[in-house]
Amino acid sequence: MSRVVHLGLGSFHRAHQAVYTQAANRVTGSDRRITGVSLRNRELVAALRAQRGRYTVLEVGPDAAAPLTVEVVDEVLLAADQPVAVVAALADEATTTVTLTVTEKGYAFRPGGHDLDLTDPGIRRDATLEAPPTTAVGLLAAGLLARADHGAPVDLVSCDNVGHNGAALRAVLEQYAALLPPREGAAVRTVLDAAGTPDTMVDRIVPRTTEATRRAVAAAGISDAVPVPAEPFSMWVLDASGFTAPRPAWESAGAVLSGEVGAYELVKLRLLNAPNSMLAYLGLLTGRTEIADAAADPDLRALADRALGDEMEPTIPLPAGFDAAAYRAQVFRRFLNHDLRHLTEQVGSDGSLKLTQRVPAAVAWHTARGSVPEHLALLVAAWLRVTADADAVTIPTIGLHEPVRDRVRSLAAAARGPHDLAHAALVDAALLGHDLTTRTSFVDRVGELLADLRRHPAAALIRSMARSTPALTA
Ligand SMILES: NC(=O)c1ccc[n+]([C@@H]2O[C@H](COP(=O)([O-])OP(=O)(O)OC[C@H]3O[C@@H](n4cnc5c(N)ncnc54)[C@H](O)[C@@H]3O)[C@@H](O)[C@H]2O)c1
Ligand SMILES: O=P(O)(O)OC[C@@H](O)[C@@H](O)[C@H](O)[C@H](O)CO
Incomplete structure (x- = not known):
């Protein structure tokens, strides 16, 4: 029986792809199992091993189902300690599907883009092949290299919130192969050429596990050190034509096989993830710890809703038969799920990486038509304010991570003011990608809004924008 190897055994995989795989097994009577690889979470690996891979998905909020026991992960590896075993699992002929x-x-x-960072120290070290790999890209490529010996088919299925995630994964692997010694690089490319890298759209809000999750699971009589909370909603759209190898029949468990994955990805990134980011940054600037509290504020909600409906929706081709109005209403019902306790700091982390997927192409759509999307400018200004200014976020945060924070702060220290900073960060340093570097009218507006956010309490600007007539500035 073919097996799945999953890289990145975080909360999302356990509440999404693993659940679909288990359900597909039940529906089709097959027994496809998952080798779950955590890159470096030693505690999670120890806990899951102690539970023989078994854990609970706890749906929370309206219409929540009973806790679900998931027992489809039958092997758990820690890449940091067992890189050779991980590469062997990836290389195994029985492994026909690798999810990420x-x-x-x-x-x-x-x-700011989808090219491999050739200066990344981990990538450079892995590409020497002098020691076992440590990065996800290095591990995958080492697995492909070892597969050259047998050539059995395999698919690499990215399940991350990255636009054209399959193509993006293929591109970084190709660029990594070019860094390898010629013989090994050619072997990786040969296996990759034959492999499938389907694009996918994945959707389920899965916050971090908290003590409340553990208590709720215990109250249901289940002993589980690593339960996963999740909303009742779940969606997975896959490009069926991108597969080359046997795989779990995820469609029998509700996944959608579609020729329009690209359109679904854009729906997800621009109509769900972008307003989610907006609630996160405006929420952080107005003292909200949780997304549901930010969404419950009528002014924040009005701005996020206009960003979604007026500024994002026109920029994307909707999948056939897609009901945008229903989606928009559903998105906000999902954000308002208080039981999820989805933290503004989780959604607001790594904004430079996330916003690049969610915003610049939509901005380019508008500026090409001579308009400036006001609410998207506010989103970017709010991200800059949170990132550049140590005094901007007044609520306690424990892990508001931002890879370019130091860079933005040194640009801020050198800038003559907010307009200068917006241009330095978005144009000169291209921190949100190259699409924005030529959109100077948009960057000017970001600078103005950043100035407002610095001058006044964020709530004042939010209130005045929410209560003024919505318009795209020409
Ligand atoms: N949580 C959600 O609501 C959700 C929904 C849709 C999609 N996703 C996608 O799934 C991803 C993971 O979400 P999660 O909730 O499981 O997060 P998580 O924090 O629980 O797990 C993150 C996983 O990514 C791995 N990781 C982190 N940094 C890495 C690095 N530099 N190199 C390699 N691996 C690294 C970690 O080892 C861990 O396994 C998200 O970033 C997003 O792309 C999440
Ligand atoms: O990527 P994360 O999980 O750190 O947080 C960002 C969220 O916007 C995102 O994960 C959504 O919850 C998810 O995309 C919903 O399907």
């Missing part, structure tokens, strides 16, 4: 949820960071993209 390694966050945007895991692809080692160059800031």
Whole structure:
């Protein structure tokens, strides 16, 4: 029986692809199992091993189902300690599907784009082949290299919130292969050429596990050190034509096989993830710890809703039969799920990587038509304010991570003011990608809004924008 190897055994995989795989097994009577690889989370690996890979998905909020026991992960590896075993699992002929949820960071993209960062120290070290790999890209490539010996088919399925995630994964692997010694590079390319890298759209809000999750699971009589909370909603759209090898029949468990994955990805990134980011940054600037509290504020909600409906929706081709109005209403019902306790700091982390996927192409759509999307400018200004100014976030945060924070702060120290900073960060340093570097009318507006956010309490600007007539500035 063919097996799945998953890289990035975080919360999302356990509440999404693993659940679909288990359900597909039940529906089709097959027994496909998952080798789950955590890159470096030693505690998680120890806990899952102690539970023989078994854990609970706890749905929370309205319409939550009963806790679900997931027992489809039958092997758990820690890449930091067992890189050779991970490469062997990836190389095994029985492995026909490799799935990934390694966050945007895991692809080692160059800031602002989808090219491999050739200066990334981990990538450079792995590419020497002098020691076992440590990065997700290095591990995958080592697995492909070893597969050259047998040539059995395999698919690499990115399940991260990255636009054209399959193509992006293929591109970084190709660029990594070019760094390898010629013989090994050619072997990796040969295996990659034959492999599938389908694009996918993945959707389920899965916050971090908290003590409340553990208590709720214990109250249901289940002993589990690593339960995963999740919203009841779940969606997975896959490009069926991108597969080359046997795989779990995820469609029998509700996944959608579609020729329009690209359109679904854009729906997800621009109509769900972008307003989610907006609630996160405006929430952080107005003292909200949780997304649901930010969404419950009528002014924040009005701005995020206009960003979604007026500024994002026109920029994307909707999938056939897609009901945008229903989606928009559903998105906000999902954000308002208080039981999720989805933290503004989780959604607001790594903004430079996330916003690059969510915003610049939509801005380019508007500026090409002579308008400046006001609410998207506010989103970017809010990200800059949170990133540049140590005094901007007044609530306690424990892990508001931002890879370019130091860079932005040194640009801020050198800048003559907010307009200068916006241009230095978005044009000169291209921190949100090259699409924005030529959109100077948009960058000017970001600078103005950043000035407002610095001059007044964020709530005042938010209130006045929310209560003024919505318009795209020409
Ligand atoms: N949580 C959600 O609501 C959700 C929904 C849709 C998609 N996703 C996608 O799944 C990803 C993971 O989300 P999660 O909730 O499991 O997060 P998590 O924090 O629980 O797990 C993150 C995983 O990514 C790995 N990782 C982190 N940095 C890495 C790096 N530099 N290189 C390689 N691997 C790295 C970690 O080892 C861990 O396994 C998200 O970034 C997103 O792309 C998440
Ligand atoms: O990428 P994360 O999980 O750190 O947080 C960002 C969220 O916007 C995102 O994960 C959503 O919850 C998810 O994309 C919903 O499907």
